[in-house]
Amino acid sequence: MSNHNSDSPKHLKHYFANVDQQYETSKFAMWAFILTEVLTFAGLFVAYIVFRSWYPDMFVDAHKLLDVNKGLMNTIVLITSSLTMALAIWAIQKNNRKLSLLMLIATFVFAFCFLGIKFLEYSHKFEVGQLPGEYYSYMGPEVVHLNNPHIFFSIYFIMTGLHGLHVAIGMGLIAWLIYATYKGNLSSEYYTPMEMIGIFWHLVDLIWIYLFPLFYLIG
Amino acid sequence: MSENIKQNYLNHPKGLMSWLLTLDHKRIGLMYLVSGILFFFLGGLLALVMRMELAAPGNDFISNETYNNVYTLHGAIMIFLFIIPAIPGALGNILLPLMVGAKDVAFPRLNLASFYIYSFGALFAMYTIINGGVDTGWTFYTPYSTQSTSNVVPMTLGIFIIGFSSILTGLNFIATVHKMRIPGLTWYKLPLFVWALYGTSLVQITATPVLAITMVLLILERFLGIGIFDPALGGDPVLYQHFFWFYSHPAVYIMILPAFGIISEIIPVHSRKKIWGYKFIAYSTLSIAFIGFLVWGHHMFTSGQSVFSQIVFSFITYFVGIPTGVKIFSWILTMYKGQVSFTPPMLYALSFLFLFTIGGLTGIFLGAVALDIHLHDTYFVVAHFHYVMQGGTIVAFLGGLHHWWPKTFGVMYNQTIAKICAVGVFLGFNGTFFPQFLLGLRGMPRRYATYSEEFVELHSYSTFWSGILGISIFIAVMNLFWSFIKKNKVDPGSNPWGAMTLEWTHTSSPPHPHNFEEEPVLEHGPYDYDKVIVEKTYK
Numbered sequence: 165m166s167n168h169n170s171d172s173p174k175h176l177k178h179y180f181a182n183v184d185q186q187y188e189t190s191k192f193a194m195w196a197f198i199l200t201e202v203l204t205f206a207g208l209f210v211a212y213i214v215f216r217s218w219y220p221d222m223f224v225d226a227h228k229l230l231d232v233n234k235g236l237m238n239t240i241v242l243i244t245s246s247l248t249m250a251l252a253i254w255a256i257q258k259n260n261r262k263l264s265l266l267m268l269i270a271t272f273v274f275a276f277c278f279l280g281i282k283f284l285e286y287s288h289k290f291e292v293g294q295l296p297g298e299y300y301s302y303m304g305p306e307v308v309h310l311n312n313p314h315i316f317f318s319i320y321f322i323m324t325g326l327h328g329l330h331v332a333i334g335m336g337l338i339a340w341l342i343y344a345t346y347k348g349n350l351s352s353e354y355y356t357p358m359e360m361i362g363i364f365w366h367l368v369d370l371i372w373i374y375l376f377p378l379f380y381l382i383g
Numbered sequence: 384m385s386e387n388i389k390q391n392y393l394n395h396p397k398g399l400m401s402w403l404l405t406l407d408h409k410r411i412g413l414m415y416l417v418s419g420i421l422f423f424f425l426g427g428l429l430a431l432v433m434r435m436e437l438a439a440p441g442n443d444f445i446s447n448e449t450y451n452n453v454y455t456l457h458g459a460i461m462i463f464l465f466i467i468p469a470i471p472g473a474l475g476n477i478l479l480p481l482m483v484g485a486k487d488v489a490f491p492r493l494n495l496a497s498f499y500i501y502s503f504g505a506l507f508a509m510y511t512i513i514n515g516g517v518d519t520g521w522t523f524y525t526p527y528s529t530q531s532t533s534n535v536v537p538m539t540l541g542i543f544i545i546g547f548s549s550i551l552t553g554l555n556f557i558a559t560v561h562k563m564r565i566p567g568l569t570w571y572k573l574p575l576f577v578w579a580l581y582g583t584s585l586v587q588i589t590a591t592p593v594l595a596i597t598m599v600l601l602i603l604e605r606f607l608g609i610g611i612f613d614p615a616l617g618g619d620p621v622l623y624q625h626f627f628w629f630y631s632h633p634a635v636y637i638m639i640l641p642a643f644g645i646i647s648e649i650i651p652v653h654s655r656k657k658i659w660g661y662k663f664i665a666y667s668t669l670s671i672a673f674i675g676f677l678v679w680g681h682h683m684f685t686s687g688q689s690v691f692s693q694i695v696f697s698f699i700t701y702f703v704g705i706p707t708g709v710k711i712f713s714w715i716l717t718m719y720k721g722q723v724s725f726t727p728p729m730l731y732a733l734s735f736l737f738l739f740t741i742g743g744l745t746g747i748f749l750g751a752v753a754l755d756i757h758l759h760d761t762y763f764v765v766a767h768f769h770y771v772m773q774g775g776t777i778v779a780f781l782g783g784l785h786h787w788w789p790k791t792f793g794v795m796y797n798q799t800i801a802k803i804c805a806v807g808v809f810l811g812f813n814g815t816f817f818p819q820f821l822l823g824l825r826g827m828p829r830r831y832a833t834y835s836e837e838f839v840e841l842h843s844y845s846t847f848w849s850g851i852l853g854i855s856i857f858i859a860v861m862n863l864f865w866s867f868i869k870k871n872k873v874d875p876g877s878n879p880w881g882a883m884t885l886e887w888t889h890t891s892s893p894p895h896p897h898n899f900e901e902e903p904v905l906e907h908g909p910y911d912y913d914k915v916i917v918e919k920t921y922k
């Protein structure tokens with residue numbers, strides 16, 4: 165099956181010549197995947213730009229219905245989780261499995277907090293009827309004069325919803341990392357999965373860094 | 384070692400599960416090939432149903448509603464289930480790792496996952512057919528697609544899912560080309576088919592995400608009425624067209640670039656001459672991939688564009704002609720003073736040159752705003768599109784199948800039948816689609832089940848030749864499969880056409896389960912006919 169020596173590491177797949185090639189390939193493909201993610205969101209950012217340029221005043225007024233404090237809290241939570249993720253990778257590089265595990269758990273908890281806060285925000289919007297498209301029913305005094313405020317909420321829910329989905333997927337991946345690190349499958353010799361998921365997690369963070377000002381801080 | 388010679392990827396390991404759960408790129412490629420050919424025949428059958436209806440004016444064969452379903456399904460199946468996945472998925476998977484001397488693609492598990500994602504998406508498309516079809520046209524233009532009561536959601540969901548398969552295959556191929564080449568196989572020593580797959584993969588990973596998000600928005604528009612594409616809710620249906628064509632124009636190059644790659648392999652091998660302008664062909668692939676992203680507006684000249692954007696899109700569209708022309712002339716110069724042998728793959732390659740040139744030149748017509756406003760949505764567009772996609776891609780695909788068939792299966796098909804079919808495809812194709820240019824010029828609109836009396840002659844002519852085309856393709860493919868029964872074995876390790884790329888020179892036919900018995904060492908470039916003599920093993 166394999167033409168590798170018997171002393172080549174267990175994680176080396178038979179179709180790679182050596183560990184370096186395997187690592188470089190994973191990293192390269194991960195960055196290419198990040199490119200596809202960026203383009204997925206780019207489509208939505210274009211929709212945002214188009215509608216904001218059509219309805220500039222509506223966007224400014226409708227954004228006041230969003231809860232800036234919760235948005236800010238989520239920004240802090242997510243940036244911190246990026247830090248703990250980076251620390252987890254740093255720790256595993258130093259072969260400090262315990263610290264790495266701790267940092268991964270912290271990242272997971274922060275991600276959970278993010279989704280929790282998002283849930284509170286969403287449920288408030290559901291209660292008052294600040295919903296996408298046809299389901300929009302909120303008629304408060306701030307919006308009666310507005311032109312098509314439901315479009316703002318369509319774009320808000322689609323973009324933050326897709327981002328939230330990424331956070332949820334990220335949590336699943338981090339949970340798997342916690343398991344793998346706990347089992348001792350990752351070490352300073354081989355930590356490729358952690359680094360790859362780390363890159364993904366930073367992207368999730370980065371997208372939020374754009375979403376936060378574009379929705380919560382306009383005007 | 385003698386045991387190993389008999390052992391190849393087709394017979395080792397054995398058992399159904401060893402196929403369904405295989406991580407071997409060659410087996411995955413074969414699974415794509417089989418499903419691709421099935422969908423090709425299904426799409427072809429739908430095309431023949433349309434031609435039957437159009438043989439005479441009036442609704443004498445199928446109703447208007449059925450016709451709408453048939454042309455939508457023909458387009459959607461041919462594009463999303465056959466052409467886009469088939470060449471990269473089938474020929475690309477089988478050949479790419481062999482051509483770069485690797486044991487497999489960079490991520491074999493992901494490769495298998497791509498195939499199953501594709502199959503899962505195809506299930507949605509099949510459900511659409513069973514559940515009564517979809518009648519919007521393969522472009523799913525809003526506002527009709529948000530109002531139609533047919534199965535828009537299952538079909539677009541299927542396309543959304545297949546898009547992921549396309550992205551993952553693209554990622555896999557890019558990583559393979561970058562990182563899995565054997566030492567010494569530098570970029571300029573890669574076979575041009577690899578360059579073509581590389582360009583295709585770049586477009587796949589950059590354009591497909593936008594299609595995915597467009598399909599999501601369309602589905603949400605139907606379920607939630609989000610209003611993005613609905614003018615009644617403050618949205619814009621033309622925005623859908625922008626999103627759609629931002630993907631679907633580059634997707635045209637996902638469909639044609641691999642065909643260019645196949646032609647770049649067939650012509651030097653069957654002319655026994657070094658390819659002319661290797662770097663020109665390689666870079667023209669990349670520039671077509673790039674320019675493809677800047678021309679989507681030429682699909683929308685009549686959708687209410689400003690004159691300024693019309694001029695800009697028209698201007699950039701002409702640029703596509705430059706790298707494409709570079710390729711055509713390079714291929715012609717490759718044949719010049721070569722030892723051209725008229726083998727079946729070469730006949731397909733020659734038809735490609737002729738048909739694709741017509742397809743490409745009529746594309747310039749359609750890129751010109753003034754002409755396009757006259758020709759938009761007429762049979763001229765239908766004819767142009769088919770000259771590029773069928774005359775180009777499918778003819779190249781058939782040529783590629785005939786070229787690599789002995790490599791893939793270690794058997795040779797009947798050459799005489801294959802040659803007759805290649806000529807039949809060429810004649811049948813021109814007979815079917817050339818009249819459609821004339822129909823378009825005279826104002827016959829596309830997507831109608833009936834037409835006025837004046838078009839009857841050209842339409843019935845087109846229908847007659849479509850039968851010849853259908854039969855030729857069918858017999859050509861059956862002739863290939865017949866080679867399994869006839870068992871006209873090619874000697875293992877043989878190189879029937881005398882090709883110089885690694886998949887022919889360094890492994891047996893069919894290849895070893897792990898591609899190469901020992902790591903190949905590169906001895907010469909892919910087309911060094913001027914330096915090395917490689918004997919043909921098939922006379």
